[in-house]
Amino acid sequence: MPDTLTPYDLACEGRTTPLGLDEAVPRLSWKLADGRPGQRQTAYRLVIEGGGGRHDSGIVRAEESLHVVPEGFTAAPATRYAWTVTVWDADGAEGASASSWFETGLLGPEGWAGASWIEHDPALDPMMDPPTFGEPLPERLGSCPPARLYRRAFTAREAPASARLYVTARGIYLPYLNGVRVGDAELAPGWTDYRHRVQYQTYDVTELVAAGENVLGAQVSDGWWSGYLGFDRRRQAEHYGVRPQLIARLVIDYGDGGRDVVVTDAAWREHDGHVRHADLLMGEVHDARLERSTAGRWSPGYDDSAWRPVRIAGADHDTLIGMLDEPVRVTEEISPAAVTALPGGRILVDLGQNMVGRVRLRVRRAAPGTRVTLRHAEVLDESGEPYVANLRSAEATDLYIAAGESEEVYEPAFTVHGFRYVEISGHDDVDVTGRVLHSDTRFTGELVTSDPEVNRLLANIRWGQRGNFVSVPTDCPQRDERLGWLADAQVFLPTACYNADVSAFFARWLRDVIDGRHPGGAFPDVAPVVDRYPVNREGAPGWGDAGVLIPWHLYRVYGDVRTLERCFPAMAGWIDWIESGNPDLIWRDRVGNHYGDWLQIGAETPREVLATAYFAHSATLVARAADVLGRAADAERYAGLAQRVRKAFADAFVGADGSVTGDTQTAYLLALAYDLLPDELVEPAVARLVDAIRRNGDRLSTGFLGVALLCPVLSAHGHDDLAYTLLHQREFPSWMYSIRHGATTIWERWDGWTAEAGFQATEMNSFNHYSLGSVGQWLYARVAGIDQAPGSVAFRDLVIAPVPGGRLTSASARYESPRGLIATAWELKDGAFSLDVTIPPGARAVVRLPIGGGTHEIGSGTHRFTVPQGD
Template identity: 45%
Template sequence: MTALRPVALRCEHQTAPMGLNRPHPRFDWALEGEGHERSQTAYRLMVRAGEAMLWDSGKVMSAQTRQVEYAGPALVSDQALDWTVMVWDEAGTPSDWAEAGHLFTGLMQQSDWQADWIARYFVLPAGREAPADNPYDNRWQARPADHFRRDFSTPDKPVRATAYVTALGLYELYLNGARVGDAVMAPGWTDYHQRVEYQSYDVTDLVRSGANALGALLGEGWYSGRVGHNQRRAGNHYGGRPALLCQLHLEYADGRIERILSDADWRTVQGPVCYSDFLMGELYDAQLEMPGWAQPGFDDARWQPVEVFTPEPRAPRLEAARAPQVRETVRFPARFLHRARTGGHVHDLGQNIAGYVQLEVQARSGDRFTLRHGEMLDAQGELYVANLRHAVAVDHYIARGHGCERFKPRFTFHGFQFVELTLPDGVSPDDVTLTGIAIHNDLNIAGSLRTGSDMVNKLIANIEWSQRDNFLSVPTDCPQRDERLGWSADAQVFWKTAGYGMDVSAFLEKWFEDIAEAQLPDGAFTDIAPSRPLNPYRQSAQPGAPGWGDAPVILAWQHWLRYGDRALVERHFDRLVAWLRHIADANPDHLRVNAVYNNYGDWLSVGPASDRTMVATAYWVHVADLMAKLSAVVARSELARYYEDQARAVRQAFIKAFVDDDGRITGDTQTAYLLALDFAVLPTDLHAKAAGHLLRKLEEANGHLQTGFLGVKHLCPVLSDIGAPERAYDLLLNQSYPSWGFSIAQGATTIWERWDGWTQDKGFQSVNMNSFNHYAYGAVGEWLYARVAGIDWDETDPGYSTIAMRPLFDPRLGWLEAHYDAPTGRVESTWRIEGSLVTWTFSIPPNCAGRIALPRPVLTLIAGDRPLPVPGASFTLGSGRYTITLSL
């Protein structure tokens, strides 16, 4: 038997963090190894800075593979480190050292930053004119992008060079003409009045001995551009112009460190990016390009000095980026469909994405190309853009007329599947190549699930793409219209699904900081994060509604169950306590009726509306229960008892106010029974009655769902739990309205915001709110992974140390193949139905156990190729690969 292998090394939830926010970071690894009942009995972890050993843990007798905290001397700023680990197995056999992981410590103290914020003056100097009058609509006065540069020289080539950079706005960094890094939309969205994240780049290979030059290009982005509702006016959410902060550290062979800083020595000008805005789009005039502007020796005499800029109302904290950056990930060649009535050429990417189009063309100087973006086509085949509201979503390119030219926007993105290209006279569509480029936070793909149903496979793909398209710095509600905000309920109902699709550990750590910073002084969390700040056109942040403001409690609990990460719970626990206090203070009678916040109820449900106070109170039961559990996680036993008592009191109030003796709940809706059952609100003697009412409501709806955002995630899990998994499958496989299959039958490549986003009878829903890329209804994905595939977390042993394996077999699906890269290692599940026999093959990673629960006793159980005694229907297995057969 081979030794165990430590794999998938991570530090602070990232494969290669480019900056740390704590001097004692946490390390994780997963395990691989053949055989059965494999386990780690010890580990040894080493951290080096070059040849210097910073910490050698020695052999530690422990099975721990998650959140192992560095215990050497406190790490300091500006270090490049390597780390590795070896393990011993159950027989005491050591592994080889794992392939080393790499990390930068970054600038860990605010005092490490010596650079100044620099910005372009608002007024152009005499003799410098704005770009020539353009024929396109820029009624919102979107700003041109700013170029910054400075020359510097080095006596020798440094042995190590690290660039630390961020912006109020968006940036691209250049060194000696080369683009630094591959991130887009950096540094990402935060509340810039409180915190800005920076990126670190190893630029050793780009620095030369002698003359060098740093350059940067800045756009408005979330800082001063437009994001949110009804953006007719200027954005200016956080400030009126973007600013740059840059610090280049050069380490020479003799140990000396030189710093090149953003300061008054830089110069600035505006150039070919005539404007660039998230909602407006981008105008790029290649005739205004400045070849060599980021190269040493460029003549910048006509550029103006920068202004050393002091952000208002205060300088933000500078922290290392907590999550992988937004990057270009997948490309889609555009397929020409037809000419539009406007004369434009309509193209189809075949996939609704968040991103932009790359245009490649040979053209004459001054030729103008226009790209309009939309998610759908109308009945006449025209680009449908009414649902974008005030988002213009149009890019323009003016050619320079020299050879093959390539354009893609720098500081805007769109949500679209279809592109309408307007060509100048004399240019043929055959002269142009269009490619759609998807962008999102480049999180590791965690799971894969495929079945014998083409429709279900398409549903899984649509869920995956809506997650990709909306995980862009924050988990947004939609990527196309004038909104793109981090709505919290949308995220919390989808989060368990999200964790199967991607490793969301680092992404949530970042977004939880946004949530925490948005919390109001009275303890109220907000509906969105980052929250909208005060400015002349906005009011203060909006307190969270039931299900929305409750999201941080739910997210913290799920993060603990999936990743076994106590640190996030500890860091934000007092904020969760403040939210529960906010609810209790406003509702002393234990019914959540006091409207000190919004109450959206079961948002966008179809059919009968659920009583909003009932929904709110059910959520109070749920978050009180979770707070009792989270209190135990952080060893706060007195608070655990307090929340247990609170949950008990709210349950009693709920039953008295909303439930009759027959288990009928006020409103008599599917969501009412789903929440009451899944949140364990009802006493045991009413469970069966409430379950009967739920089944009755399905019958009354002719077997269709009638839930909104808050109800949808509970549908299939609850039906499975009450002994009606076949009804869950009915909903999954349904293709008539309303259902998941209905949108797929209409050609959907992502999840729609509304069940009735488009129907044969009514056409498109209201343009006021009708996104075709909105992940909330994709929450069914958690049931597909956790129950249909049988790969679920176990609340008694978080972090997938024990896997709850309760697959649900149905001949209509035929077969299933799934895997999930859990924090502990890869879990696999494959089943196939032939006649009345199910064959299920699955694997449990080393150091883990599988808690098996099947609908019927097994017929055979084989470990590898070795038969084992038949154990019944419920049992526990150690690591390894197994095959089970049972009858349907």
């Protein structure tokens, strides 16, 4: 720790150094570190330089370091800004400085002048026999079009002083300049509701542009735009578009002030290319023979006379917006844990971890035309074969046609799979490396306990988050679904925020949630939404409520007022829509496809109970949001509505003995978590909850919505012991049951596989779903003891209250909060409980020690507490 107040981890709009930021009034943030106790920021100074100008805030007396808007500063388009923050400490002494940068994008459609969307012209398809692949392809994979190649030669009069490529696609694209792949974004531009928004990426290509002839190129496939999407068993070309399109603008600035601009227009040419079939769900067919025949395609001097003219698809720019969060990237490589032989000359590669991404295949000594097939699976069946029935219509198959060189390396680019196992057939002299893909949200939390099974659970939760945060927060990554289900996201968000900085990721996705609203104000079940789709309907209770819960939680964790303000009209509209359809305030109508407590096990929570509880909770949060935003009349109205809904709930569903209609674990959890009970009935209801768990053999029965509340509610009402019992429970249903049977991610269902019944129904049985991993929030907040006080925002006021229990004898956690590092480490040893705590500058904490250790108030710095256990 430094011995002076030091800013670090500088961010602009929630990103470290954003390139291509489409925000003229950006918000700046920094964290603070100081090894001295009781420190805080009392003032700051911002200096921003760029575009020939300099903005100096002067010394601003303020403690806030999050989402600071520099007063009087407005950014210009396509401009690099360097910024420096200097801070002053609690004693008024000047502390350290730190610097970073951000660069704006085009800041509006006018920046795209002259650029057109280009696409393949099917009228120019050559009349020729298709390439030969050997055995027939899987039907759905064979129906997918190629990833087409686009190129444009241009001349630069000299090496540039600066060059920027602004580019995106309706589909998925890989950009190239003079034979070099540009950037490291995968599956770009990601999935948004393309009718409202297409994100473009900005790349610094200064070093790639040379004096003389240059070539700008791209490879483009269907992706989410026009490929297979969701669980419809037909190609959904009508969802967004018929075929993929590319748009680009290359701006070359010279040292003498001159500028050249290259845009997508009729001068571009296209070719079918070597990726003969490509689809996110189905897989990819890559013919290396054709790849070798077009060698040099991205380089100057290549003869493209056999290529065809492109077709201009339009020149609309209104939906284009700069990237709002970090892209999908390859973030890790995994080596095989085991390689075994299967009948028929096949090889089975076990990567040891259920992951999301693809493999890098190294092929040696394969004859030209050798067909190497890769099939992906999450688990094996009883005979040791890849189990693919749960993939439904997703082929999850990649095919590589060898060119015949001594060694060849293949990695698909236009597909993504959820898998642990890869079956390889057609050639056995191969090596495989797993390549992990996900939206590159920085990890912020780490928790390790003395129990290996709990640590495995934590790892499973993290891997589930990684695998399902691929452009949007999906439900599952392997089968023909992969949709942005709102309930899954809202129940898991508190856990996700501990694991990683997901502020920009969710703020961007919320735009699709808002755009997906139905007439009248109902949020959808999934976002982005698509037309003519089975789940394109009014959101269900707990699903549509995510449109309220997520913006509020982002405000609580990150202090993001701007996103809360942007979402507020839609949040209020959701509550108005429910109220107008349910005048007695019991939510029975306008429930969409009511899912209840989805996949609860051995219980059936009445749907009116669940829905009305969510109605009350969401109305409460809308009232709180209105208060934060200074909307006094709205705050009063929705607070009053929430109180009336609470009364309606109690009158309709709560007995005089504290019973709640349905008598299920989830019914009590909702009533207790959302403060729906009269004070005198809280303890009787808690007793009934405890009894419901005990009657079930100390096992849970909760589904997607109830499970997130289970351990937190028990702990809040003095039953940490029972929460630990549920955590450690190894019998079905439980978290540890799946771990005992080899799970490396969170399963969709408690009974995804059981020793008695084997696999559950193939129509819905994912082995990588994060919803049931929402217990992670309790693990951080109660086991590690890192939590916020009720009225705190962005971890300014902390509650450090770790509770040892169960089999645990120690736990240590680090959480890079928006304000700085929070760390705890406790241990039970030699007759004493010891606790080390680190609090960042500007934060304060109430420390509650177990075993009679009392309560202590502390400021920033590192503190140690020791409490004798007694006899």
